Every structure is written in structure tokens, then in C-alpha cells.
Amino acid sequence: MARPVLALLGLSGDAPEHDACGHADQLGNVAAIWPFALAAQLVASAVFLGAMLGHRGAGAMPLDAWLTVALLLLPSLTALVLLVAPPVRRWPPHVRNRCLTFAASGIAAALSSLLWASTRLPLGALQLGCFVGIAGAIGITTVAFHPVRAATLGFGAGLVLMLSILSGRLVPSLIALLFLLCLAVVTTRLARLDERAARNQSLDTSEGKLAMKMIAEFEGHGTGWFWEADRQGRLTYLSAKVADEIAAGAAHPIGRLLTDVFRMDSATPGTERTLAFHLSSRTSFSDYTVCATSAVDSDAEPDRWWSISGRAAVDDLGRFQGFIGSGSDLTEKRRSDAEITRLALFDGLTGLANRQRMRHSLDKTLQQQGGGPYRPASLFLMDLDRFKAVNDTLGHQAGDALLKQVAQRLQRGVGDAGLVGRVGGDEFKVLLPGIDNRDTLAMLAKELIASLSQPYAIAGVSVTIGCSIGIAIAPQHGEDAEELVRNADLALYAAKADGRGVHRFYSDEMLAGAKSRKALEDDMRTALSEGGFTVCYQPVVSTTDAHIVGYEALLRWNHPTRGPISPADFVPVAEECGLIEGLGEWVLRTACAEAAQWPGEVRVAVNVSPIQFANPVFPALVTSALAHSGLPASRLELEITEGVFLDESGSTDAMFKALKAIGVRLALDDFGTGYSSLGYLRTAPFDKIKIDQSFVRGAAQPGNRNAAIIRAIVTLADTLGMETTAEGVEIQDEIELVRDLGCSHIQGYVYGRGVPAADVIVQLGGTRHAAPVGHKTSRAVRSRMLRSARIAIGGNEGDVRIRNISTTGAMIDGIEVGGQAVGLDVLIELVEDQMVSARIAWAADGKAGLEFNEAINLDRLNPAQPGRMRHAG
Structure with missing residues (x-):
């Protein structure tokens, strides 16, 4: 199960292959065969002892015969101790293995002595029996070791026995003994190699188990996971937590093509090549953002996203075996990135687009497509009237609540026609792509002003504010974002100057006025520094x-x-x-x-x-x-x-x-x-x-x-x-x-x-006494007008024109009276069917001044385009 993981870490899940077997296997082989070797040695010792006694008698037994018997029995007794004694069982395997190797070397030496002793007997059936027994004992003993070594040792021992038996001489027998000693040394050396290989195998196995434990912990509690695929790209291994999540919405992923299990996120940069391309071309890939194919097939946003990497796996001969790789959970990171993006592009208070997003959208809207004509668009720059008074009287929390309600009204008013944004404080923008009709824009501006001017309920208090709007239209008012925003700001400045609560379209005169103010500012700086x-x-x-x-x-x-x-x-x-x-x-x-x-x-x-x-x-x-x-x-x-x-x-x-x-x-x-x-x-x-x-x-x-x-x-x-x-x-x-x-x-x-x-x-x-100058008397403020009115003097009626009027009198012309008419009472119709009594205060050149007997209310007249006059003279 952990094979792809170990392969990724440079470890192998299988035991390493060596020329020698491991300690445990080797010791097991020796322990299984040793009883047969012991029995062969006892039989050989008995045959040898019987032959010697029958030939010479017990008293005539030479010393070398008794030594030969002792050499035959000593290795067997040593092996018995190693196999049976409890203290020896607690020895490390490699120590016991070395002892058995030493015993095997002793057996070879004893058998050689037996062979030398048997040559001193008459050649016959006894010698042949001893030869067969000795050869069998050597073969059984050597089989306990490596097969190659057993074959080598057995073949060499057979040659030595044949040489000794056939020659019947001491020198060949000594040479054969020396040869067997060399074989024993070689066997000991190889046993040490076995011990070293066994230790390495033990370490590898221990490290592999530790790696598997750590990987299992990582897969179970970390964000990372692993996968493996065969030559055809079918999954042969997938970490359980990912496999379970995918299996919850579709078939179990094991055995399915990797491209059928995972689907790439096309919006991720740097992933122009697909998973299928890499699997077919057997090339590595890294940090591809994927989700389950079952999540892509649904309309909802996938719940899980992963980053996946992989590389081709080859064997020792360089042959392609499939793919191995790893992955990590990107769900929280994507959520965090989405939140960062939201904070970067949206206003934190109102949820509207912020300055950065509005600028990006405006640039994109105004961008020419393929050298074609500019796309029409309009920009509203809006500023709330009397908003600061709300902050000052009710506090900033009330101001924030008011801004939220303003944002909601703006979004409802604009709808899908454009993008609404807050660019700071009480300033808002509305981007309207594809709209440049002035009547449509004027109607929308009036509707927004009327909507925002309706009362708000803030902290249990009814609050009323206003709104002024400056409008700039692309491309006639600007072909880039900077120019369009500047001109909309100039239009907003004009709207505020005209009394607020209105909208104004940009005009070239506004820019000229702005340039004039800029020139005035520059001149002021010069005048301040130069004493102007x-x-x-x-x-x-x-x-x-x-x-x-x-x-x-x-x-x-x-x-x-x-x-x-x-x-x-x-x-x-x-x-x-x-x-x-x-x-x-x-x-x-x-x-x-x-x-x-x-x-x-x-x-x-x-x-x-x-x-x-x-x-x-x-x-x-x-x-x-x-x-x-x-x-x-x-x-x-x-x-x-x-x-x-x-x-x-x-x-x-x-x-x-x-x-x-x-x-x-x-x-x-x-x-x-x-x-x-x-x-x-x-x-x-x-x-x-x-x-x-x-x-x-x-x-x-x-x-x-x-x-x-x-x-x-x-x-x-x-x-x-x-x-x-x-x-x-x-x-x-x-x-x-x-x-x-x-x-x-x-x-x-x-x-x-x-x-x-x-x-x-x-x-x-002087005396520091101030003498007054100028006009001595005041008169009512007069409004200029030009309107017809009916006048009655005595029993005569006619029409005159009113030139100006105040609460106490009026100047008229179109009347033919002279200075003798001063003081006459007249009636003049200022409001339809309502005559006001007055007297003529002066008359000259077809004009006359009337003085009302009672002050009148000028609001009843509703004069068009009134103007102020002061100080008649």
C-alpha cells in the first residue's frame, strides 16, 4: 500500500536482494539440517571406531585414531550446544550464525582427519563406506549455507576425498586438508558478508517501517496525499482520505483513469497542458489545480480543490512502469485567496466595488477591440450632500449604517445596467457600459437623486440627505479612464456649485474653468511669494x-x-x-x-x-x-x-x-x-x-x-x-x-x-469721528419683471406693463399721465381677478411709480426669473 510513497522517498517496500541470505533465513536453514549432519557424524565416528578396533584391537589403537574420533565428535557437540542451550538462544542471530560457521569448519577438518586415517586401513568396502558417509555429511552441512557456496564446497570436498582415497599418501592428504582450510576461510568471509547484508536489510526494513508510519500519519492528519498509476494511467493507489471524498460523489477512483477522476481548473495560470498530455507523453507535471470530475459536472462550485504533481516511474532497466505523485489540499487556500481578492476588489463596508475594481472595469470597458471604434460608456461620479452633518451629530456608526443603505438603494436603482462602486468616504461611482444617450442618463440620474433623497431610518432617527451627480460620456468626454474620471469630477463640481441635489453633464467650459482655477492657484502662489x-x-x-x-x-x-x-x-x-x-x-x-x-x-x-x-x-x-x-x-x-x-x-x-x-x-x-x-x-x-x-x-x-x-x-x-x-x-x-x-x-x-x-x-x-456716506433711506428690495397688468384710474381702465415690483410699490410704463396725476388713487390687477389699491407716487415720460396702500406678498405673484435691485437713488 505504501509502495509509491517509499518509491518517492528513495526506499523500497521489498527486502533488498543480496548474494547471501539474511541472518534469520540462514540460521533457520542450519537449524533444520543440523540434526541430519549430527547423525552423519555419529555414524561416521562409529564406523571409524569400529573399523580401527576390529583391525588392531583396542589396546593397539594409535593416538591419531583417538584424535580423529574426538575431532569427529567436537563439532557435533558444539552445534548441539548452540541449538539447545538457553543462554545461547539469547545471542544475536549473527553471533549464532558465526558459531555455526565455525562448527561447520570444524566438521570439515574432522572429516579430513577421518579421511586421512581411513587411508591407513586396507582399501575395501570399509573405505568406500566411509567415503560415502563423509561425502554425504559434507553435502548436508554445506546445504545449510548459500546454494552456490554449498555446491562449491561440496565439489571441492569431493575432489579432495577422491584424491586422498585414490592416492593413499600423506602429502596429497595434507594438500587436500589445506585446500579445505582455504574453503573454510572463504566460507567465514562470506558469512561476514551475509551478516553485513543482513544488518543492512534490517536497517532498510526498520527505516521502511518508520517511513511507512510517518507517511501514514501524514496522510491521515496532514493536507498532503499520494497516488500511483499504471502504464495506462489507471490509479493503482490513492490516499484513503482523498479516495473516500471522491467515492462519496462517484465511483471509487481505484482502477479508473486519472483523467476521469480529476479535472483541471482552466482558470489556473501556467497549466496550458492537460493531464492527458502528460500521461501520454510520460512527462512530469507540478502543482496543477484539480477537482473531482463529479464536482465539475454539477452547477455548484466544487467543495474541494487539490494541487497535484506527478512524475514517470521507471525500473532499474529504465523501463516505464507508470506514474507516481503527490498532492495537497487547496480548499482553504482558495477560500483565503478568494477572501483576499474580495477585500482587494470590494469595499469592506458596503460590499460594492472599490476604487481598484472600478478603475480596472473602466479600463476594460474603454479598451478598443481590434482597432475598432471605441465602445460607448458613461460614468456617474456621485457625492452625498449633508452626509458630514450626520457623522457629526449621530456619530460614525450611524454614518456607516447610512452608507450601507445608500449602497443598497444605488444597486436597486442601477440594477444590471452598470457597476456600482464606492471610491471612498461618501463618494460613489456608477459605470454604465454601452449607454451614451443623454436623455436616458438624465432620467437615471434624476431617479437616483430622488431615491437617495428619501428619508433613512438610522438608529431610530429619520435622516434625510441629498446627492449630486457629475456625468461624463465616453468617448466624447474622454477616451481613457483618467480623462473620463477627471471630467466626471468637473461635472460633479459644477453640480455642487449649482446648489447640490442636481446632475450635470460635463462640458468643455468646465474644463476651461478648472484650468482658470489652476492658473489662479499658480498666480496666487506667485503673488504670495512676491508680495502681490x-x-x-x-x-x-x-x-x-x-x-x-x-x-x-x-x-x-x-x-x-x-x-x-x-x-x-x-x-x-x-x-x-x-x-x-x-x-x-x-x-x-x-x-x-x-x-x-x-x-x-x-x-x-x-x-x-x-x-x-x-x-x-x-x-x-x-x-x-x-x-x-x-x-x-x-x-x-x-x-x-x-x-x-x-x-x-x-x-x-x-x-x-x-x-x-x-x-x-x-x-x-x-x-x-x-x-x-x-x-x-x-x-x-x-x-x-x-x-x-x-x-x-x-x-x-x-x-x-x-x-x-x-x-x-x-x-x-x-x-x-x-x-x-x-x-x-x-x-x-x-x-x-x-x-x-x-x-x-x-x-x-x-x-x-x-x-x-x-x-x-x-x-x-483727526477726531476719529466717522461720518456716514451713501444713500440715506432704504426701500424694499425689488424684483425685475416684465408683465402686463390691468389698471383702473377713476372710471377708466387700461393695460400697462410692470417693470419692477416690491412689497410696497411698483414701477409701470405705458400710461399717459402727467405730473398732475401724482397722488391719485388707482387699482391694479397683480393677480388675476384681484385688484390692489395704490396711489401714484410719481409720473414722467410714460412711466409712473405706484405706492401700495398695504404691503403685498410677492410670493403670490411667482415672478419668472426674479432679480435683485437696491438703492433707487
Whole structure:
């Protein structure tokens, strides 16, 4: 059973062939024949003794006759001891074998002496009888040894006896004795060879048994196994564990062709040649992945896989005998490899394709086949809207659960039309091979946005998010994966810029815009290193005495070719490309250095980006700027937006403590426009709240709610011991409003735009009193439109055109009235079958201004394409 195994290990299952028999066999032969040899010696001794006594008498027996009898009996007695005595039985076989060999040599010597003695008797029947007995004894004795040696020894002894008997002389008899002694020596030498061969055989047998034991253990408990096939490729041996597994689903494998038992895995690399090829060509093969043919015939994935190797087996003459080989179980390895592949190609959280698989699939989809036309395909690049707020408020576990539900909705929405993947964070991709119709893609994008915008149940809470999609189509938007992904990303950027929750197709203008932003980024780097930026200062005025109490540092950039560029254009680019920290530090150091030249206690306010605020070394930068400029810390005010609270953590509180420890003032900028709650005001050590300009504009208009919001903010700030600054004040009548509402400071165009540091010193050199400029009164925000309306004046009716409208009035044209019509009451149909009363405020050149008797709701008009107008003059 273990023959192929031993053959693989260089061992043989059969006993090695030698010229001599093994110890046990040889000793058995001697023991079986020795009684007959002993009887022959006793008979020969008796015949010899009787002949000598009858010829000469007992008293006349010569000494040599008695010695001859003793030599005849001594070997027999020695052999008897070796065969019967218990202590001798415990001797090693090779020792007993050597003793019997010595006894055999003694017998040969004794028989030679008997032969010499018999020659001294008269030749006759007695001599012939002795000759026959002696020859028979020698033959029986030598048969106990190797047949070849027995024939040689017997033939040599016969020649010696014949020579001695026929010659009857002493010299030939001595020569014969010497010859027999040589034969005895040779026999002893050969016995030693027998002993050595027997020892080798014993060692081989012991090693073979140990190897068979170890192999049996390996086959039973290891992953390896062995097999053997005959010349025709039929299995003659297969390890039991593999044979049993194969026999469970089909016929027993022994006796079947190897190719009928095992089937190769065609997907395994490096196995272009089949098992049948190697069996027919008698060539070796190694590490072929196979499974049972019964498993291949079924539709299910095979439960077991093996790696099999084999080589041709030949005998000592080089004749082909079949195949021997080994195998090992690959099932767990394949499962492990499959899991590694899954982890390498699939997202661990959602189970969708990951970035690597999406890139591979995109490359394969866009690959040209045989130089033919490019295969059309489309790529959706998707980004979830408001996902970060979910992570911040509910935690990352809730965010992970949300991503899983998003993945499920995407897979249901896309179905078999394409491949859905997650490429990181809240960003997803959808690859749609063979689809390039814009209407089809737009419909699918709208369906996906609508599906993802439906509420989710996360940790018992209803969560609503959105989705923006950028679409690029191959080959018109890119013939390779890198270009297509870039353009889809540009389209996604445009979708976010257009308000999110929408889809946008890529266009060349997007690429031009991206190139423009890249050029702007490069120019910003140059301007930062070469001093292309400047700082202007806008005054902050006290509402109590209209004195300037400080300035806000405003970054300005006058591009050498583009001219002045608004901060609203270049600051977002600086935040995206990582320049904002360098710009912020430069503004901080410049503002501190220039403010140190201002007189009195005038403060300077510097805006701090959330990116700067998150940098742990920011307090050190502030300290360094103050130390180099000599500006007292109390005169520096850092304006921080609510964006720093989106990622509330211990580091935020630590940053506030570090800044307050320096002694600087902290102001909350753009209050009311962020995403945070009011909870942070309980712990954040702000000295001032800056009310966003969106609440200030229009606050002076009748019916506007902004004034109530401002009053609430001021009340909150007063309760918390904080100052308040109204931003964006542009109309003079808004000054009185914010003063009456309790604001402590005003900042806006009403007191001037930003000026260079040199002009600040001039302003502060005077009375430091700020005089308002610009428009004195406010009016309602107006919407431009062009629509017809029916108007009634007195008893006359006609049609006019409305040019613009606000909650308190409208401008119309197409009316023929003069200045004498001012003050007349009119009715105008703003909504079908609903007349609104108004009066004519002015009239000139076919146009007139109407003032409504009561404020109206513009939402009822639903004007198309409204636009904003401000400040009539």
C-alpha cells in the first residue's frame, strides 16, 4: 500500500536482494539440517571406531585414531550446544550464525582427519563406506549455507576425498586438508558478508517501517496525499482520505483513469497542458489545480480543490512502469485567496466595488477591440450632500449604517445596467457600459437623486440627505479612464456649485474653468511669494458716539493682468489648494505690524479660516506675530466663523483656551448663517458676536422680520456679556435702526470701504469721528419683471406693463399721465381677478411709480426669473 510513497522517498517496500541470505533465513536453514549432519557424524565416528578396533584391537589403537574420533565428535557437540542451550538462544542471530560457521569448519577438518586415517586401513568396502558417509555429511552441512557456496564446497570436498582415497599418501592428504582450510576461510568471509547484508536489510526494513508510519500519519492528519498509476494511467493507489471524498460523489477512483477522476481548473495560470498530455507523453507535471470530475459536472462550485504533481516511474532497466505523485489540499487556500481578492476588489463596508475594481472595469470597458471604434460608456461620479452633518451629530456608526443603505438603494436603482462602486468616504461611482444617450442618463440620474433623497431610518432617527451627480460620456468626454474620471469630477463640481441635489453633464467650459482655477492657484502662489497681496482696513464704529474703535483687516489682490479679484473668488481656491494657511499667517503678521503704528486703543480684527483654527500650532503663530510687531494682545481680535464647530471635539475647546490665554479677543463672525446650534455659546469664550449682513439688509423696511432677529441676537449677546457688531450696514437709516435695537458697533459701506494702512493713520490722526456716506433711506428690495397688468384710474381702465415690483410699490410704463396725476388713487390687477389699491407716487415720460396702500406678498405673484435691485437713488 505504501509502495509509491517509499518509491518517492528513495526506499523500497521489498527486502533488498543480496548474494547471501539474511541472518534469520540462514540460521533457520542450519537449524533444520543440523540434526541430519549430527547423525552423519555419529555414524561416521562409529564406523571409524569400529573399523580401527576390529583391525588392531583396542589396546593397539594409535593416538591419531583417538584424535580423529574426538575431532569427529567436537563439532557435533558444539552445534548441539548452540541449538539447545538457553543462554545461547539469547545471542544475536549473527553471533549464532558465526558459531555455526565455525562448527561447520570444524566438521570439515574432522572429516579430513577421518579421511586421512581411513587411508591407513586396507582399501575395501570399509573405505568406500566411509567415503560415502563423509561425502554425504559434507553435502548436508554445506546445504545449510548459500546454494552456490554449498555446491562449491561440496565439489571441492569431493575432489579432495577422491584424491586422498585414490592416492593413499600423506602429502596429497595434507594438500587436500589445506585446500579445505582455504574453503573454510572463504566460507567465514562470506558469512561476514551475509551478516553485513543482513544488518543492512534490517536497517532498510526498520527505516521502511518508520517511513511507512510517518507517511501514514501524514496522510491521515496532514493536507498532503499520494497516488500511483499504471502504464495506462489507471490509479493503482490513492490516499484513503482523498479516495473516500471522491467515492462519496462517484465511483471509487481505484482502477479508473486519472483523467476521469480529476479535472483541471482552466482558470489556473501556467497549466496550458492537460493531464492527458502528460500521461501520454510520460512527462512530469507540478502543482496543477484539480477537482473531482463529479464536482465539475454539477452547477455548484466544487467543495474541494487539490494541487497535484506527478512524475514517470521507471525500473532499474529504465523501463516505464507508470506514474507516481503527490498532492495537497487547496480548499482553504482558495477560500483565503478568494477572501483576499474580495477585500482587494470590494469595499469592506458596503460590499460594492472599490476604487481598484472600478478603475480596472473602466479600463476594460474603454479598451478598443481590434482597432475598432471605441465602445460607448458613461460614468456617474456621485457625492452625498449633508452626509458630514450626520457623522457629526449621530456619530460614525450611524454614518456607516447610512452608507450601507445608500449602497443598497444605488444597486436597486442601477440594477444590471452598470457597476456600482464606492471610491471612498461618501463618494460613489456608477459605470454604465454601452449607454451614451443623454436623455436616458438624465432620467437615471434624476431617479437616483430622488431615491437617495428619501428619508433613512438610522438608529431610530429619520435622516434625510441629498446627492449630486457629475456625468461624463465616453468617448466624447474622454477616451481613457483618467480623462473620463477627471471630467466626471468637473461635472460633479459644477453640480455642487449649482446648489447640490442636481446632475450635470460635463462640458468643455468646465474644463476651461478648472484650468482658470489652476492658473489662479499658480498666480496666487506667485503673488504670495512676491508680495502681490495687500491689506485694507474697514472701520468698525461705535453706535454710541460714532467713533472708530477698530478696523477689520481685509485681504485684497490686484492681479497684474486680471485686475482686482474678489476674495469671494480666490479665498475658496486658496482653501482647496492649501494656500489659506500661508495667506492667513501673512495677513496676521501684516495686520499686527501695521496696527502697532496706530494710536490709542484702536483694535484690529483678523479673519481666521477653520483650517487655520484646526492647526495646533496656530496659538504659537499668533504669539509670534504679536511679539514681532509689539502689538498688545488686547488690541488683536480674531474673527472665527461657525464652521469651526462642525467638528466639535476636545481640540476645539483646547484651542479656545490657548487663544484666550494669550490675551487676544475672539469674535464670532457671520452669526446665524452656519450649521451649528446655539449650544456652543455656553462654553466658547467669545467677546463679540458679528450679526451677518443678511439680517441687516432690509431690516428698516416695514413688515421685515430681520429687525426682530437682530433684537433677539442682541438680547442673547447682552445676556452672555458679549458685544455685537452689525455687518453690511450700507444705508444711513439703518444706523438708527441697529442703534435702537441695541447693537454696540456698526461696520459697512455706510462708514466707508477698506482703505490702506496709510489712510488709517490719517483717519485716526483727526477726531476719529466717522461720518456716514451713501444713500440715506432704504426701500424694499425689488424684483425685475416684465408683465402686463390691468389698471383702473377713476372710471377708466387700461393695460400697462410692470417693470419692477416690491412689497410696497411698483414701477409701470405705458400710461399717459402727467405730473398732475401724482397722488391719485388707482387699482391694479397683480393677480388675476384681484385688484390692489395704490396711489401714484410719481409720473414722467410714460412711466409712473405706484405706492401700495398695504404691503403685498410677492410670493403670490411667482415672478419668472426674479432679480435683485437696491438703492433707487
